[in-house]
Amino acid sequence: MNRGSVTLAAVQGWLATKGWRPFPFQRKVWTAMRAGRSGHSGLLHASTGTGKTLAVWLGALQALATPPGKTAPPLTVLWITPMRALAADTLRALREPLPTLAPHWTSGLRSGDSTSAERSAQDRRLPTLLVTTPESLSLLLARADAPDTLRSVRLVVVDEWHELMGNKRGVQVQLALARLQQWQPALLRWGVSATLGNLDEALATLLGTPQSASAVMVHGETPKQLDVDTLLPPRVERFAWAGHLGLTMLPQVVDAIAASRSTLVFTNTRSQAERWYQALLDARPDWAGVLALHHGSLDRALREWVELGMKNGTLLATVCTSSLDLGVDFLPVERVLQIGSVKGVARLVQRAGRSGHAPGRASRITLVPTHSLELVEAAAAREAVHAGRIEERQSPRAPLDVLVQHLVTVALGGGFTPEALYEEVRTTRAYRELAPADWQWCLDFVRQGGASLAAYPDYRRAEPDEHGLWRVPDRRLARRHRANIGTIVSDASMSVQFVHGGARIGSVEESFIARLAPGDCFLFAGRLLELVRIDQMTALVRRAAAGSAALPRWNGGRMPLSSTLADAVLRQFDAAEHGRYDSAEMRCVEPLVALQRAWSALPTPQRLLAETWKSREGWHLFLYPFAGRTVHLGLAGLLAWRAAQPARATFSIALNDYGFELLSASAIDWAARLPELLAPTATREQLLQEVLASLNATELARRRFREIARIAGLIFQSHPGEQRSNRQLQASASLFYEVFRQHDPGNRLLHQAEQELLSQELDVDQLAQTLARMGTQELTLRVLKKPTPLAFPLLVERFREKLSNETLAERIARMVAELEGAAPQDAEAVDAALALDGAGAEAVPARDDKRQRRRR
Incomplete structure (x- = not known):
């Protein structure tokens, strides 16, 4: 790669017109990108708002811009962003220095928001700089002229790499980079990130294997308050x-x-x-x-x-x-x-x-x-x-649904030979351990839909021609694949628009609209709207003069507390345990913390707190692992399943980010049984079997399979000119799920659904780590007379599933009044309760707590 015509002096001159001077970390990026014959790839990690974009972009111009010619250079830089709105904003920023530093370069945007005129112009000639998304890049790879069109790319920049690295869209990017690298061996890869805890892993995932020994990690040194x-x-x-x-x-x-x-x-x-x-x-x-x-x-x-x-x-x-x-x-x-x-x-x-x-x-x-x-x-x-404690991100391991989709994409984009593509795919971090048997299964799946779908032409999506090159034989299947490329899977949404005038307001999940009847009101886009009728995938509405608003519901509303933040919360409780309230927040919440200590104990990094309480509903166990609601879901089911093994028992479960509640109709000696029930399993496989047995795993896996089937091309969100409803998609996915279970039980997509259920929805690896950590803590059990401040939110979680909003609020108000009436009303009274109860001292382990419980 020859050094470009844009000099360092020219870059500094342009910055000077803005009143700026380059930061040291920006200079490091420029040096790395200009270095030697082919430059260096790398990852730039710096705080938001410190000049990361300019660091990489000005480096690209110095390394790649050539002297002006009669025509604009071909596509040279691909800039990948995770969001369409971010793509448009990024393009505006990248265009700013071009008139001064590279006036002969053209630039453009290709995303789902691009107009048909823009796409048509790009089909004739792509700009020198193209800002795009992972999905639109895959569409470019699916063009028949992809090898010729994209061979000129010299640099790929993946913006906000932390946002992509840990999900299937990031895997999609890894596969695309591997494809581009085959066409351009000197390809530079640069990632830009602001918030990552495992930077070495992030760099390795971006570059794939074999990694260049000259790859660089650049840290933004500009202090950001x-x-x-x-x-x-x-x-x-x-x-x-x-x-x-x-x-x-x-x-x-x-x-x-x-x-x-x-x-x-x-x-x-x-x-x-x-x-x-x-x-x-x-x-x-x-x-x-x-x-x-x-x-x-x-x-x-x-x-x-x-x-x-x-x-x-x-x-x-x-x-x-x-x-x-x-x-x-x-x-x-x-x-x-x-x-x-x-x-x-x-x-x-x-x-x-x-x-x-x-x-x-x-x-x-x-x-x-x-x-x-x-x-x-x-x-x-x-x-x-x-x-400086930031969460880590890990790339998914060998998701076969993404690989199946990629195979069809590459078959459309010039075709492939299995041997060469297998080696190419294994250069990615996600598929570096892909077994030959799994690869062969994927080939069979795109060739004939696997063992159970071989008789159906719609699933013969790629096959070798007379030269051994795998291509897509059917134009109709090619159009359908291009219309459904991507790994973003969500519930089908319905357009919301006014019945008179037809102005479109936005979209809402079909599952929400399905629960409404004409005349019902809901709040959306800051307006109170009345549903008039549903016309196919459009909800026709009008402004409502009055009515009780029903809030739209979207998925993703219950994101779990991260383990990094949960550990930090336990450290705050530990400081309070030792009388240190070092922040305004902790001093403000001291009455709650003090009452928790007086009536029970505080959870800390060294102490696993369990509480039991007998109410009119039955016997309650409250346990506080502080592992986030995802882990608590699997842990609560596992504990209930283990507790019910000697004799049949039924449990109601409630959970939040701090802990969970098990409610049983019959008495259980938790003090005697908890140490055994919380014991870590001997192997991960044993833990997997127990977790799957403890939940309705079949139904959960069926739901997960729908997403996998959509990505793998078994079902389609849309055909050209047709939008399928959420209900149709679920019915189709369920049909495939049952067919595979009965006639093709070795289908690897079924196995993937189970593995994703365990790794993502239940986070079994984190569950295993939580069990191991709990085994090192002192198990402390307290028998309660009243629910504590930590137990109360779990009671509310369970009531929420049974009661309407008005009834729930009334029930909670009564409970709060009763508990406040039983609680000490000032600091001196709390201190006296602590001294009398002894809960403020070192907690008594559950296994030695029988005498304490009898005294109470």
């Missing part, structure tokens, strides 16, 4: 419960927004965003027009209007979800508010970086607790940020 604070409630609820969306904090949020020039208000769910947007407008009607709402289900035009308003500084605040997590540059934003638990340290850092999005500017995020225990999380999150 990150301020994390919390809006403290006027009073702390000692018996807190999740789910009321924290609207009691509305006055403080209003004041915080009013005190800043521009604010992003992040929520974890779209329904929460809708509720907060409406509540803020109700509190401040004068903010109409300067307060906006942004989430992925809103119409593209509305989202772009909001993004432009944030850029121009015309909006005072925007209530949003993860739709604005990544990379979109909103320089005017001064402050970020996070409603509710941020759930992970990396997510906190990412969202904080949306403010002060420029080198030298401080980022500020203010946490808004929606219940008292989130004050502990807030203190823990800040401590983890300052200590």
Whole structure:
């Protein structure tokens, strides 16, 4: 690779016109990309808003830009981003230096938002720089002229690599990079990331094997000040419960927004965003027009209007979800508010970086607790940020559904020979251990649909021609495959539009609309709407004058607490155990913590806390592993299954991020049985068998299989000119699932569904680690007279499944009143209770606690 015509002096001159000077880490990237004959690949890890994009882009121009000629150079740089909105914003940033440094370079965007005119122009000639998404890159690979068109690519930049690395879209990128590398052996690969805990693994996953000895890791050395604070409630609820969306904090949020020039208000769910947007407008009607709402289900035009308003500084605040997590540059934003638990340290850092999005500017995020225990999380999150503890991401291991899809894509894009493609695929991190038998199964699957579908022509998607080159023989199947490329799988959505005038508002999950009848009202896009009728995949609505709003429901609303943040929470409890309340949040929540100690004990890194309680409903066990709700789901089922082995027993299960509750109708001697029930299994295989036996694994795997079948091409979200409903997809997937179970039990997609269920929905590896960690802790059991502050939220979780919202609120209000009436009302009374009960001292292990329980 020859050194480009853009000199370092020219780059520095362009920066000077902006009033900027290059940072040392940017210079390191430029040096690496210009080095030697072919340059170096690498990963740039730096804080959000410190100049990562310019570091790689200006390096690319120095390394690759050639002297101007009569025509623009062919496609040279592919810039991959995980989101369409981020792609458009990135292209604007990359175009800025081109008129000065490389005026002969052309640039463009190819994503699901590209117009047909843009795509047609690119079909004739691709620009020198193309910003795209993983899905659109796969579509390029599926073009018949892909080898000739993409052979000119010299550099691929994967932006926000931390967002892609740990999921199937990242695997899709790995396969695409391996394909491009075959056509261009000197291809440079660069990743850009802001929040990753396992950087060496991230670099190895990006580069694949064999890795270049000259690959570089560049750390952003520019200090980025990150301020994390919390809006403290006027009073702390000692018996807190999740789910009321924290609207009691509305006055403080209003004041915080009013005190800043521009604010992003992040929520974890779209329904929460809708509720907060409406509540803020109700509190401040004068903010109409300067307060906006942004989430992925809103119409593209509305989202772009909001993004432009944030850029121009015309909006005072925007209530949003993860739709604005990544990379979109909103320089005017001064402050970020996070409603509710941020759930992970990396997510906190990412969202904080949306403010002060420029080198030298401080980022500020203010946490808004929606219940008292989130004050502990807030203190823990800040401590983890300052200590640099960030979650790790791992690439999925050999997902065969993604590989099957890739085989058809490559067959369309010029064809392949199995031997060469097998070696190519094994250069990726995800498939480096792909067994020959699995590879042969994938070939058989795309050739004839496997053993059970061989008689159906629709599943003969690729086969060798007379030269041994595998191609797609049917144009109809080719069109269908191109229409369904990708690994993003979600519930089918329905368009929402007004019945009169037909203006489209956005989309909502079909499962939500299916529960509504004409005349029902729901809150969407900040409006109260009435459902008029459903026309195919469109919900026709009109404005509702009055009515009880039903919030739309989207998947993903219950993301688990990360293990990194959960460990930090336990450290906060441990400090409180020793009388240290080192933050404003912990001092604020001290009444709750003190009452937990008085009535029971505190969970700590060294102590596993268990509580039992007898109520009119039966015998309760509360256990607090602090491993996140995903692990608790598997752990609760496993514990209940083990407890029921000697004699039949039925348990009700409730769980949250802190622990879980088992409720049985008959008495169980938990003090005697818990040590045995919590014992780690001898092997991982034994644990897998027990977890699968403890849950309705068949139904869970069936649901997971639907996603795999969609990616693998067994079922299709859409045919050209046809959109299939969510119900049709599920019926088709269930049919395939049963056919394979009965007639092809060795089908590897069935096995993959089971493995993904265990690794993703139940996180068995983390479950095994949790069991091992629990085995090293001191098991402490307390027999309760009343539910404790930690037990109370678990009771609410169980009631939520049985009661309507009004009944639930009334029931909770009665319970809180009863518990507060039984609790000491001041600090001196709590201290006296601690001294009398002895719970503030070192907890007594459950196995030695019989005398203590009899005394109580």
